[in-house]
Amino acid sequence: MSEPLLPAPLLSVRGVSKRFGGVRALVDVDVDVREHEVLAVVGDNGAGKSTLAGVLAGAHRPDAGEVLLDGRPVVLDSPAAARALGIAAVFQELALVDDLDVVENLFLGHETLRGPLLDEVAMEREAWRLLDQLAASVPSVRDPVRTLSGGQRQVVAVARALLGSPRVVVLDEPTASLGVRQTAEVLNLILRLRERGHAVVLVSHQAGDLQAVADRIVVLRLGRVHDVFDGDASYEDLLAAMTGAVRPSARTSREARR
Amino acid sequence: MTTAPAGLPGAGLPAVWQRVRGGSSLLPIVAALVGIWLVLGAVDPAFLAPENLVNLTLQSAPVGVIALGVVLVLLVGQIDLSVGSLSGVAAAVVAVGSVTLGWPVALAILAALVCGVVVGLGYGVLSTRLGLPSFVFTLAGLLFLAGVQLRVLGPLGSINLPFESWFVRSVQQGFLPTPVAWGLVVAIVAAYAAVQVTARARRRRADLPAAGVGQVVLRTAGLAAVLSVVVAYLGAARGIGYSVVLFAGLVVVADVLLRRTRWGRSVRAVGGDRRAAMLAGVPVRRTVVLCFVACSTLAALGGVLAAGRLGAANQGTGGADTYLVAIAAAVIGGTSLFGGRGSAWSAVLGVLVIQSIANGLTLMNVDQAARYMVTGAVLLLAIIIDMLVRKRREV
Numbered sequence: 001m002s003e004p005l006l007p008a009p010l011l012s013v014r015g016v017s018k019r020f021g022g023v024r025a026l027v028d029v030d031v032d033v034r035e036h037e038v039l040a041v042v043g044d045n046g047a048g049k050s051t052l053a054g055v056l057a058g059a060h061r062p063d064a065g066e067v068l069l070d071g072r073p074v075v076l077d078s079p080a081a082a083r084a085l086g087i088a089a090v091f092q093e094l095a096l097v098d099d100l101d102v103v104e105n106l107f108l109g110h111e112t113l114r115g116p117l118l119d120e121v122a123m124e125r126e127a128w129r130l131l132d133q134l135a136a137s138v139p140s141v142r143d144p145v146r147t148l149s150g151g152q153r154q155v156v157a158v159a160r161a162l163l164g165s166p167r168v169v170v171l172d173e174p175t176a177s178l179g180v181r182q183t184a185e186v187l188n189l190i191l192r193l194r195e196r197g198h199a200v201v202l203v204s205h206q207a208g209d210l211q212a213v214a215d216r217i218v219v220l221r222l223g224r225v226h227d228v229f230d231g232d233a234s235y236e237d238l239l240a241a242m243t244g245a246v247r248p249s250a251r252t253s254r255e256a257r258r
Numbered sequence: 259m260t261t262a263p264a265g266l267p268g269a270g271l272p273a274v275w276q277r278v279r280g281g282s283s284l285l286p287i288v289a290a291l292v293g294i295w296l297v298l299g300a301v302d303p304a305f306l307a308p309e310n311l312v313n314l315t316l317q318s319a320p321v322g323v324i325a326l327g328v329v330l331v332l333l334v335g336q337i338d339l340s341v342g343s344l345s346g347v348a349a350a351v352v353a354v355g356s357v358t359l360g361w362p363v364a365l366a367i368l369a370a371l372v373c374g375v376v377v378g379l380g381y382g383v384l385s386t387r388l389g390l391p392s393f394v395f396t397l398a399g400l401l402f403l404a405g406v407q408l409r410v411l412g413p414l415g416s417i418n419l420p421f422e423s424w425f426v427r428s429v430q431q432g433f434l435p436t437p438v439a440w441g442l443v444v445a446i447v448a449a450y451a452a453v454q455v456t457a458r459a460r461r462r463r464a465d466l467p468a469a470g471v472g473q474v475v476l477r478t479a480g481l482a483a484v485l486s487v488v489v490a491y492l493g494a495a496r497g498i499g500y501s502v503v504l505f506a507g508l509v510v511v512a513d514v515l516l517r518r519t520r521w522g523r524s525v526r527a528v529g530g531d532r533r534a535a536m537l538a539g540v541p542v543r544r545t546v547v548l549c550f551v552a553c554s555t556l557a558a559l560g561g562v563l564a565a566g567r568l569g570a571a572n573q574g575t576g577g578a579d580t581y582l583v584a585i586a587a588a589v590i591g592g593t594s595l596f597g598g599r600g601s602a603w604s605a606v607l608g609v610l611v612i613q614s615i616a617n618g619l620t621l622m623n624v625d626q627a628a629r630y631m632v633t634g635a636v637l638l639l640a641i642i643i644d645m646l647v648r649k650r651r652e653v
Contacts (some may be wrong), residue, residue, distance in 0.1 A: 057537075095538060100526060109541075128466075
């Protein structure tokens with residue numbers, strides 16, 4: 001892969017640092033993701049994966065550094081701002097409102113209107129279409145999310161991120177609470193997103209999932225980019241990098257930005 | 259469609275039972291209200307006399323308007339303890355403005371409502387910018403506004419509104435003429451039926467599960483029956499007061515806003531799970547501020563109505579137990595103290611329960627002490643039910 005052929009990054013993180021009190025969650029992190037690309041972010045617990053996802057999704061504001069979209073600096077000071085710029089996220093805690101039903105959750109904050117009032121019919125149809133696309137087995141889109149299983153909730157959260165065809169989809173541990181079949185569905189979905197030209201940032205600690213879909217794998221360790229692998233990296237290499245058993249290779253900083 | 263869709267919410271008996279258990283149905287509180295009326299009517303038939311029920315509706319309107327505002331702040335997961343004091347301030351502003359300062363009544367009322375908007379904005383800023391708990395700053399507001407009320411009223415402490423003013427006359431003696439009342443019933447039922455039929459047609463066109471024809475007919479007939487009974491029965495006495503019409507209209511508007519607009523959905527989302535709502539892109543701060551403003555404005559309006567009903571504003575207006583009755587009414591009506599769950603109609607039902615008990619016990623010459631104790635017991639019962647529903651949801 002000769003470098004001049006690579007398209008310009010869609011979303012870039014440059015020198016981003018983030019502290020929570022005395023904890024340095026991210027330290028001078030550089031990451032790029034392009035269209036038609038799945039960028040996986042792995043790391044041990046506390047490596048800063050979710051914080052990085054939060055920065056991209058507008059849930060955390062970095063203390064230092066910047067985020068570039070199409071090469072231009074953007075301010076992601078709220079999830080709504082990120083969403084407006086075409087960056088959608090599925091958070092680890094899913095961020096569903098238990099008392100609202102599936103349709104209400106899917107469209108929360110982006111409801112379809114008909115005049116001044118909500119267009120429930122259009123939203124309900126779109127909800128069924130999306131869920132069918134994800135092969136989700138939700139009994140009724142009018143059931144409160146509280147009554148759904150962990151897997152069903154996950155699918156609802158993923159479906160919500162896909163509404164309005166965002167350019168970048170950030171998935172934080174999307175398969176954590178899923179069974180084998182649903183995990184396969186979500187991974188399939190990620191591949192389809194890539195085919196459709198989306199940039200996907202996939203945060204996970206399940207190395208097996210990543211190897212199946214990732215184009216590149218960034219390993220975070222203690223808040224820093226520890227190493228970068230191609231998607232076909234071996235499980236042992238990833239594990240060694242995640243646990244810090246090997247020193248970061250010289251190519252790290254260059255590759256992450258590639 | 260790969261999955262067979264379950265029925266619409268509200269379709270079929272199992273669905274109704276599920277909603278009752280889930281705490282999102284008004285049926286239990288309606289049943290409780292009917293039960294209270296039957297018991298009070300059995301003990302003292304005078305309670306169910308049309309004239310007494312007209313009085314009951316007139317007593318309920320001012321505090322009901324305040325309770326409607328309380329429902330909105332409770333829905334968004336906050337509380338406003340100062341609604342009573344604020345209603346007292348509003349009453350004082352109307353009296354001082356129109357009598358002492360000689361303003362037109364409409365201007366004085368407007369000034370009172372503006373007071374409500376300003377207070378609500380202040381609360382909204384305290385809550386969303388400083389992150390203060392509303393329980394505390396509205397407690398401070400309760401004391402502060404009680405002081406403002408005394409200061410506005412001045413050394414006299416009581417100002418009578420002129421009986422001949424249009425405002426006092428329409429609040430005290432204004433009733434819907436019978437033909438107009440029946441015309442309203444017809445219009446409301448027709449509008450309701452039209453909405454139901456078009457919604458059904460749209461859903462069927464969209465290949466979505468829709469209510470059956472029988473269900474639409476049943477609901478429409480039910481609404482027509484309830485409205486007809488109310489109009490006919492109250493019409494046997496003086497009828498339906500303008501303040502009652504205003505209250506009912508506000509409840510309908512609030513209900514549509516809460517269930518059918520983006521803002522209403524934001525309110526329930528923020529009250530249900532503030533962080534999730536924020537992450538989903540809901541403008542949390544704006545939603546909370548708007549709820550405080552709506553609550554304070556409705557509290558001010560409630561005070562204006564109370565002043566009109568009394569024909570005066572004094573140091574006791576909006577004092578004593580007003581705020582407790584308003585908050586208790588919202589909770590008894592089924593709006594959760596924990597946010598996210600409730601309905602505009604709970605203001606109506608809760609106020610009717612509390613005022614029915616107060617009214618009935620007064621008719622029976624039961625003293626104030628017993629009335630407080632009974633109302634307190636009912637409130638406790640409502641909170642226990644709220645808590646049980648919430649616990650069952652968390653399992």
